[in-house]
Amino acid sequence: MTQNEIIYQLSPEEFFFLSHMMQITNIAGFEDPYRGYLVTELEDQFEEVKAELIKKGYLLKGSQSGTYDIDEILGVYLAVCASDKVIYVKKNVDEVQSYEAYLYFTPSLVVERTQNEMGQVILSHVADLELSLDILHRFFPLTLRSELEFSVDIDTMTWEEWTSFNAEKMVDTLLEKGCLMEEATLAIDTIYHASRSGSMVYWQHEGYKWYQEGYHYAQNNSHMYLILELDENAIRIEAYTPEAVKASLERFSKLFDSVKGEV
Numbered sequence: 590m591t592q593n594e595i596i597y598q599l600s601p602e603e604f605f606f607l608s609h610m611m612q613i614t615n616i617a618g619f620e621d622p623y624r625g626y627l628v629t630e631l632e633d634q635f636e637e638v639k640a641e642l643i644k645k646g647y648l649l650k651g652s653q654s655g656t657y658d659i660d661e662i663l664g665v666y667l668a669v670c671a672s673d674k675v676i677y678v679k680k681n682v683d684e685v686q687s688y689e690a691y692l693y694f695t696p697s698l699v700v701e702r703t704q705n706e707m708g709q710v711i712l713s714h715v716a717d718l719e720l721s722l723d724i725l726h727r728f729f730p731l732t733l734r735s736e737l738e739f740s741v742d743i744d745t746m747t748w749e750e751w752t753s754f755n756a757e758k759m760v761d762t763l764l765e766k767g768c769l770m771e772e773a774t775l776a777i778d779t780i781y782h783a784s785r786s787g788s789m790v791y792w793q794h795e796g797y798k799w800y801q802e803g804y805h806y807a808q809n810n811s812h813m814y815l816i817l818e819l820d821e822n823a824i825r826i827e828a829y830t831p832e833a834v835k836a837s838l839e840r841f842s843k844l845f846d847s848v849k850g851e852v
Contacts (some may be wrong), residue, residue, distance in 0.1 A: 596713045597663050604710040607647070607659055611667055617675040617792040617799060618691045618702075666712045669693045671702040673794035674844060678728060680787040689780070692794075694718060696845050712837050722842055729787060731835060735813045735828035739776060741766050744823045748803055748816070751824055756781040763826070774798055776826060779814055783807035789834065790818075791841060804834050
């Protein structure tokens with residue numbers, strides 16, 4: 590999705606320390622690599638990480654002795670990562686083509702955070718807000734819809750719990766909710782063996798907590814299903830129609846209607 594302008598590669602530890610230098614402590618989707626460390630241990634670790642950041646040119650000597658400045662563009666990317674409006678996206682096609690990223694939004698700039706095979710954090714500029722939203726409108730198959738009629742709500746079930754199930758347990762769960770064996774088997778066969786699948790999860794920070802609104806689709810041949818995270822503890826599985834995803838993108842876009850030109 591990135592436009593490949595300027596890309597930064599950082600270890601999780603480097604990303605952690607640079608963000609903390611900018612007093613950014615709550616980045617959506619990023620796990621603290623030093624959870625449980627003592628302050629004195631963090632100070633020792635920082636000296637090691639600082640040397641590598643200087644070597645890479647990401648930390649530059651400041652105007653005062655003993656001070657350092659973060660590379661200017663990298664600093665902008667990190668500042669955008671502090672956004673409270675974030676979308677996590679993931680897409681798989683035939684287990685060959687895949688994409689997974691966190692997209693951090695401001696009215697004038699969108700930054701993409703991905704991870705390479707070595708676990709490094711990759712930061713890059715995606716595009717402006719308008720172009721990024723246009724790309725997201727093509728991320729899900731918004732011109733297709735299932736011909737089936739199927740919808741079932743599963744309460745006391747999170748998306749993480751659902752995806753931990755094997756196919757048999759998924760089918761059993763649908764049967765417990767009153768689904769017929771044939772429709773339950775078709776739905777789970779599509780979801781569990783999807784040739785195409787994708788996720789779009791909106792993260793919004795309010796107070797001290799991140800709230801998530803998730804949409805996940807699965808397609809296998811002509812069969813398509815959509816899984817919605819209704820709240821923190823409930824999901825809905827339904828035959829795929831694009832209206833719910835379109836509406837979610839419109840709601841997200843409206844969050845920026847009253848602010849222009851801010852970073």
